[in-house]
Amino acid sequence: MTEQKKSWFRRLTEGLKRSTGALSGGIGDIFTKRRLDDAALEELEDLLITSDLGVSVASKLTQFLARERFGKEISAEDVRGVLAGYLTEILAPVAKPLAIDPAHCPHVILMAGVNGAGKTTTIGKLAQQFRDQGKSVMLAAGDTFRAAAVEQLQVWGERTGCPVVTTRLGGDAAGLAFEAMTRAKAENVDVLMIDTAGRLQNRTELMEELAKIVRVIRKQDETAPHDALIVLDASTGQNAINQVKVFSEVAQLTGIVMTKLDGSARGGVLVAAAEQFGLPIHAVGVGEGVEDLRPFDAEIFARTLVGLEVEDAA
Amino acid sequence: MFESLSDRLSGVFDKLKKRGALSESDVSAAMREVRVALLEADVALPVVKDFIKQVSDKAVGHNVLKSVTPGQQVIKIVHDELIAMLGGSADQEPPASSETLSLIGVPPVAVLMVGLQGSGKTTSTAKIAKRLTEKDRKRVLMASLDTRRPAAQEQLQVLGEQIGVKTLPIIKGQMATDIAKRAMDAARLQGFDVVMLDTAGRMHVDAALMAEVVAVRDRVQPVETLLVADALTGQDAVTVAKAFDDQVGITGVVLSRMDGDGRGGAALSMRAVTGKPIRLIGTGEKPDAIEPFHATRIAGRILGMGDVVSLVEKAAETIEAEDAERMAAKMRKGQFDLDDLRSQLRQMKKMGGMKGLMSMLPGIGKLAKGASQLDDKLLGRQEAIICAMTPKERRDVRVLNASRKRRIAAGAGVSIQDVNKLLKMHQQMSGMMKKMSKMGKKGGMRGMPSLPGMGGMGGAAGLPGSMGDLMGGLGGGPQGGGLPPELEALMKKKK
Numbered sequence: 011m012t013e014q015k016k017s018w019f020r021r022l023t024e025g026l027k028r029s030t031g032a033l034s035g036g037i038g039d040i041f042t043k044r045r046l047d048d049a050a051l052e053e054l055e056d057l058l059i060t061s062d063l064g065v066s067v068a069s070k071l072t073q074f075l076a077r078e079r080f081g082k083e084i085s086a087e088d089v090r091g092v093l094a095g096y097l098t099e100i101l102a103p104v105a106k107p108l109a110i111d112p113a114h115c116p117h118v119i120l121m122a123g124v125n126g127a128g129k130t131t132t133i134g135k136l137a138q139q140f141r142d143q144g145k146s147v148m149l150a151a152g153d154t155f156r157a158a159a160v161e162q163l164q165v166w167g168e169r170t171g172c173p174v175v176t177t178r179l180g181g182d183a184a185g186l187a188f189e190a191m192t193r194a195k196a197e198n199v200d201v202l203m204i205d206t207a208g209r210l211q212n213r214t215e216l217m218e219e220l221a222k223i224v225r226v227i228r229k230q231d232e233t234a235p236h237d238a239l240i241v242l243d244a245s246t247g248q249n250a251i252n253q254v255k256v257f258s259e260v261a262q263l264t265g266i267v268m269t270k271l272d273g274s275a276r277g278g279v280l281v282a283a284a285e286q287f288g289l290p291i292h293a294v295g296v297g298e299g300v301e302d303l304r305p306f307d308a309e310i311f312a313r314t315l316v317g318l319e320v321e322d323a324a
Numbered sequence: 325m326f327e328s329l330s331d332r333l334s335g336v337f338d339k340l341k342k343r344g345a346l347s348e349s350d351v352s353a354a355m356r357e358v359r360v361a362l363l364e365a366d367v368a369l370p371v372v373k374d375f376i377k378q379v380s381d382k383a384v385g386h387n388v389l390k391s392v393t394p395g396q397q398v399i400k401i402v403h404d405e406l407i408a409m410l411g412g413s414a415d416q417e418p419p420a421s422s423e424t425l426s427l428i429g430v431p432p433v434a435v436l437m438v439g440l441q442g443s444g445k446t447t448s449t450a451k452i453a454k455r456l457t458e459k460d461r462k463r464v465l466m467a468s469l470d471t472r473r474p475a476a477q478e479q480l481q482v483l484g485e486q487i488g489v490k491t492l493p494i495i496k497g498q499m500a501t502d503i504a505k506r507a508m509d510a511a512r513l514q515g516f517d518v519v520m521l522d523t524a525g526r527m528h529v530d531a532a533l534m535a536e537v538v539a540v541r542d543r544v545q546p547v548e549t550l551l552v553a554d555a556l557t558g559q560d561a562v563t564v565a566k567a568f569d570d571q572v573g574i575t576g577v578v579l580s581r582m583d584g585d586g587r588g589g590a591a592l593s594m595r596a597v598t599g600k601p602i603r604l605i606g607t608g609e610k611p612d613a614i615e616p617f618h619a620t621r622i623a624g625r626i627l628g629m630g631d632v633v634s635l636v637e638k639a640a641e642t643i644e645a646e647d648a649e650r651m652a653a654k655m656r657k658g659q660f661d662l663d664d665l666r667s668q669l670r671q672m673k674k675m676g677g678m679k680g681l682m683s684m685l686p687g688i689g690k691l692a693k694g695a696s697q698l699d700d701k702l703l704g705r706q707e708a709i710i711c712a713m714t715p716k717e718r719r720d721v722r723v724l725n726a727s728r729k730r731r732i733a734a735g736a737g738v739s740i741q742d743v744n745k746l747l748k749m750h751q752q753m754s755g756m757m758k759k760m761s762k763m764g765k766k767g768g769m770r771g772m773p774s775l776p777g778m779g780g781m782g783g784a785a786g787l788p789g790s791m792g793d794l795m796g797g798l799g800g801g802p803q804g805g806g807l808p809p810e811l812e813a814l815m816k817k818k819k
Contacts, residue, residue, distance in 0.1 A: 062560070064364075065360050065364060125581065157483045158475040158482050162475035165474030179482070210581060245440065246554070247556060247558020247586070248365075249558075249585065249586035270442070270527070272529070273527040275563075
């Protein structure tokens with residue numbers, strides 16, 4: 011157990027470390043034995059902006075720091091500690107792992123997001139994880155628009171041993187969702203995951219289509235979808251806020267998954283999203299392997315975001 | 325939503341009443357706002373800093389012209405500098421389609437597409453291949469080197485079938501470099517001009533995968549290596565662009581998802597850090613939704629000034645030329661019947677409805693909120709009312725009595741008040757047309773007859789007040805006085 015736990019902490023931090031190298035290096039440069047003055051605060055704000063925290067969150071954080079420690083000698087380590095504490099405070103309430111309620115039969119998860127965020131891959135990884143927990147899983151290939159999106163999900167279905175409900179290219183996604191709901195009920199599966207086509211949130215007609223998918227699912231089960239997740243790409247900038255906002259309005263999101271945190275993007279926009287919407291952040295993707303989709307941990311994320319070592323999981 | 329830069333700057337300069345040269349403190353106050361505007365548009369911080377420094381140097385001591393406010397003057401300087409940095413000049417049109425990519429070499433030449441996962445490489449590959457086939461009459465072969473993501477190769481194959489471009493037959497289990505070689509050999513034997521090589525998405529920090537794409541590059545010696553990047557990318561854009569340029573050596577950037585509502589700051593970041601031009605932008609999901617990059621338009625968008633030129637082009641595309649001529653003639657005579665109103669409503673719907681139009685108009689930061697309540701169904705209802713009338717009624721509204729109105733309301737499924745509202749709107753519009761024809765204005769109207777029409781409509785009772793202001797501002801003035809210079813230039817060109 012300890013062995014396993016250690017390895018996932020390491021995985022997450024390894025992924026995030028690459029993301030945070032530049033930021034933490036920057037903080038170190040500014041605060042190695044320096045008085046916290048206006049210039050230092052401005053540099054700090056700049057560094058936070060570079061990790062996509064956004065102008066308003068970045069200035070809020072620096073103001074917070076100014077109130078606490080202005081004019082005092084402060085080491086880089088201290089700055090990081092204070093910042094990490096503040097970020098953890100923002101993020102902790104929204105760090106909730108994805109939980110399957112066995113009372114639901116099936117537990118329906120709807121995946122939404124803009125094109126190329128990683129919806130299908132995330133479904134594949136989740137499917138494997140649910141299978142490993144001994145659950146029966148069904149997948150619905152609701153991306154009827156993109157070429158070979160159905161085939162992509164079918165490959166995941168074969169890998170994880172899950173049946174995949176499909177329709178033809180250009181078919182009706184809502185109709186497919188309905189059929190998937192019927193089949194999942196009849197076959198008594200534990201979890202049904204419905205993939206959707208990527209759509210930009212300013213495309214009204216595509217958002218209408220998503221709303222229709224949700225309506226159709228509710229016709230079969232009023233409580234479904236039990237989880238409506240948006241998948242955010244870590245490299246996305248401030249537009250991610252708008253994505254969460256509009257998708258929430260249309261599909262009543264219940265949570266966020268952030269992918270591609272294994273690059274140099276730091277996903278700081280999650281902080282702004284957490285502040286503004288309070289939506290649970292369920293998981294982060296830190297690599298291409300199935301085990302690289304990890305539950306979101308506020309403290310680890312916050313500490314790695316400001317470049318602090320994460321203590322070994324004890 | 326974003327506040328546009330002009331809104332921000334008007335706040336800064338409100339206190340500043342005096343004319344004359346811009347002082348250093350004026351400029352630095354303005355630059356703080358410019359900085360926030362650029363950062364909110366996701367321009368990378370180091371690029372923002374360089375930019376601010378350049379602009380400040382230019383702006384200090386700059387004389388404020390008599391006819392403009394200091395705020396407008398600063399925006400002009402910022403805008404021009406932004407265009408220059410994006411690789412254009414204010415009056416330079418983008419190159420013709422064949423010049424967007426340089427495909428000089430002994431055929432077949434290779435075009436290598438690289439980028440992060442999910443940046444839109446495969447879709448862009450297909451779009452470019454279609455463009456080269458149709459616009460430049462090239463024989464194009466596409467090949468997917470993505471051996472990692474499930475069904476990636478099939479995706480390109482299906483796209484190829486959809487757009488009528490040949491793809492290399494898939495052989496399972498082949499390595500990327502071998503597929504690349506096979507594609508080049510096949511193209512040579514079959515007489516293709518261009519080979520588009522779509523690669524697997526990869527993180528720029530993944531040394532092994534980056535080495536793979538370098539090996540492919542060395543194998544095929546591409547004439548173009550294009551980095552496909554998401555226009556919604558945040559601060560990471562500089563890191564990604566720099567890493568790909570340093571390690572693989574790119575010749576240009578393709579920005580995908582420019583049809584999103586992001587402000588596209590990534591364009592500036594990537595251009596600034598690599599010095600490589602933005603070649604093409606993806607503007608939609610359809611296979612022909614790819615366009616050359618216009619520095620001027622993107623500059624306006626980054627600053628939140630709207631994309632007026634695109635709006636006018638869209639209008640020009642949608643409005644049938646003959647229709648426009650006919651309507652312009654009628655308007656000059658001061659005749660404007662309900663058939664004309666209906667065709668205007670239809671044009672507005674075609675152009676993406678109210679929200680679509682609003683999104684392209686400048687200075688709507690505040691109004692955007694009003695837009696969310698704006699009901700596009702209103703256009704449909706108004707059209708339905710006109711459709712429920714007889715041709716005679718449409719030609720001459722004077723015949724409409726209470727009984728006819730009742731019939732029309734029932735036919736269109738609306739209330740009699742709705743019918744009356746529409747009639748009032750039409751009355752106001754035709755009144756305005758008459759006034760305008762009397763003024764005998766030049767320019768404006770002849771080139772773009774539907775825009776003044778919208779101006780009239782905005783003032784009418786059928787639409788919310790905020791829209792009225794907006795539309796009035798766009799085309800209401802008889803001289804087209806409220807129009808930005810690009811728009812006026814374009815209208816002159818059209819006529």
